[in-house]
Structures are given as C-alpha cells and as structure tokens.
Amino acid sequence: MCPKAKLDPTQPLESGEYPIDGAEPAPIGAKFVCDPNYEDCIPSYPPDLDCKDIKLLGLTNVKIIGTDVHKLDFDGDGIACES
16 A cells, blocks of 8 residues: 555556456556455456465455455455455
C-alpha cells in the first residue's frame, strides 16, 4: 500500500499483474482493477477468484476491509487466504 495514496473505495484502481485464468502469470504490463474490499491489491470481482489465484499473485493473509466478494475468508476472522 502506498502511504500517500488517496484511495476512493467507489473508484477502481488500475495496477499490478493478474493471471486471467489463474494458471499462468500475466505478461509484464498486464493490468487489472484493484478490488477496494481488500487491503492488498487483488483483482476486482468478477471474475471470482480463489486463494490459489491470490497466492499466484504472491499474496497471503489478505485483510478484508469491506465485503468479501470473492469469499476468501473461510473462518470469518477478517483475514483471507491464510498461509
């Protein structure tokens, strides 16, 4: 997260790389829109992602700061894709 960034949860943020089908890393320069419901920048819904997809992005223990639209928090503790 960028400390000086001003995030607006009603507006998408374009950043990062995303493997569209979850199988292969995206080519360098591929973009996706960050979902404002998660502290880390993960792709917006849809498509629906699972923890395998999130881990391909190099992320674990993603904090939910809104609605868990991807249904990644299986135990309801506010942390998704716990390692």
